[in-house]
Amino acid sequence: MTSMLQDFMPDRAETTLPYFTFGGARGFVAGRGAARPVARGPAETLEERVTTALSSAGADAAIGGALPFDRDADDYLWLTDRLSYEISPATDRAPASTVGVQAEPSARIYAEAVARALRIMEDETGDERLRKIVLARTLAVQAERSISLPGLLSRLTEDPAATAYQVALPHSPERQGRFLVGATPELLVEKSGSRVSSFPLAGSARRSRDPQADAAAASGLAASEKDRREHAMVVEYILDTLSPYCRELGAPEGTGLTSTRSMWHLGTRLEGVLKENDIPSVVLAGCLHPTPAVCGLPRERAAGLIRDLEPVDRDFYAGAVGWSTANGDGSWYVAIRCAEICGSRARLYAGAGIVPGSDPAAEAAETAAKFEALLRAFGLPSATGIAQ
Numbered sequence: 408m409t410s411m412l413q414d415f416m417p418d419r420a421e422t423t424l425p426y427f428t429f430g431g432a433r434g435f436v437a438g439r440g441a442a443r444p445v446a447r448g449p450a451e452t453l454e455e456r457v458t459t460a461l462s463s464a465g466a467d468a469a470i471g472g473a474l475p476f477d478r479d480a481d482d483y484l485w486l487t488d489r490l491s492y493e494i495s496p497a498t499d500r501a502p503a504s505t506v507g508v509q510a511e512p513s514a515r516i517y518a519e520a521v522a523r524a525l526r527i528m529e530d531e532t533g534d535e536r537l538r539k540i541v542l543a544r545t546l547a548v549q550a551e552r553s554i555s556l557p558g559l560l561s562r563l564t565e566d567p568a569a570t571a572y573q574v575a576l577p578h579s580p581e582r583q584g585r586f587l588v589g590a591t592p593e594l595l596v597e598k599s600g601s602r603v604s605s606f607p608l609a610g611s612a613r614r615s616r617d618p619q620a621d622a623a624a625a626s627g628l629a630a631s632e633k634d635r636r637e638h639a640m641v642v643e644y645i646l647d648t649l650s651p652y653c654r655e656l657g658a659p660e661g662t663g664l665t666s667t668r669s670m671w672h673l674g675t676r677l678e679g680v681l682k683e684n685d686i687p688s689v690v691l692a693g694c695l696h697p698t699p700a701v702c703g704l705p706r707e708r709a710a711g712l713i714r715d716l717e718p719v720d721r722d723f724y725a726g727a728v729g730w731s732t733a734n735g736d737g738s739w740y741v742a743i744r745c746a747e748i749c750g751s752r753a754r755l756y757a758g759a760g761i762v763p764g765s766d767p768a769a770e771a772a773e774t775a776a777k778f779e780a781l782l783r784a785f786g787l788p789s790a791t792g793i794a795q
């Protein structure tokens with residue numbers, strides 16, 4: 408049986424799917440041409456593996472793909488001999504007609520896990536105490552037939568505030584032709600020459616179709632002390648992690664409101680100037696991820712608890728996806744608002760940051776709101792997963 412992955416393996420003609428693709432309404436960057444996999448490994452060895460791969464590559468080559476949530480798990484990157492800039496793959500094709508949606512875990516069980524995390528935070532003292540954890544849940548979608556990736560990606564480009572993406576994931580005997588497809592509003596790190604930037608998001612409110620209710624949701628978020636605390640931890644962590652690489656780094660505009668079609672967020676644009684221009688953007692992404700926007704603080708403590716409290720493995724959700732050219736320039740995004748697609752099955756992921764003062768039911772509702780962009784792209788009702 409021919410897998411979807413085989414359809415775009417290196418030796419085949421440039422046919423359907425690129426190795427990785429990122430873009431929006433204005434166009435796409437895609438990895439094309441001859442390609443080979445970068446040796447796989449954990450975050451610790453990323454720089455060494457990337458340097459080796461690029462040492463034999465041409466000036467137009469690029470590395471792109473996905474870093475998993477777990478820093479000890481193997482990443483999945485491709486070295487392609489060129490990037491191509493393409494117009495959006497506009498298509499009316501519906502992704503698929505869905506036949507079943509199952510919340511895993513249910514919103515109720517998720518809220519219980521949030522309550523447990525809050526109790527842990529309350530009970531702990533000292534520097535190593537848990538200060539923030541991001542807990543996620545999933546929706547398992549079964550479609551009638553194979554899900555159309557161009558159809559899904561095309562629908563995801565409709566929100567100009569997000570970067571739509573599709574990256575190949577490693578396949579196993581049971582799961583051939585897997586992809587991560589999503590539309591993320593969160594830039595992990597971008598490098599252009601000596602300039603580096605990041606746009607961390609944390610702190611959320613669901614948007615409303617009613618303009619008055621929408622404005623109230625925005626001003627409620629801007630005034631929320633809990634959300635500002637949740638956000639500040641991410642900004643501080645990114646500043647601390649990037650500062651050894653930078654001779655200038657700051658947040659010139661401070662923290663403000665930003666929005667996608669379905670969510671309001673607190674966001675802070677960080678801008679810096681690198682000490683060394685040739686550090687690959689993928690290496691910077693490897694240092695930063697997973698930030699407290701998707702993991703927590705302290706990072707290792709939160710990652711361990713996430714493994715205990717979440718019943719479904721995150722795999723590449725909440726990792727990083729992006730591309731890096733031969734001279735190191737490129738863009739890496741936080742892999743959120745996404746679904747893992749494999750044939751006729753999809754698994755949607757959404758998480759929410761928990762800090763002292765969080766309310767379990769409100770966090771469950773927030774994850775439901777974060778599913779909305781993907782649900783809309785699938786043509787499913789936005790209420791799916793709220794009460795399940």
Ligand SMILES: C=C(O[C@H]1C=CC=C(C(=O)O)[C@@H]1O)C(=O)O
Nearest residue numbers: 609610611700743757758759760
């Ligand atoms: C973890 C996710 O969102 C992060 C990004 C923005 C706002 C977030 C929040 O308010 O909790 C999360 O930190 C997700 O969408 O799965």
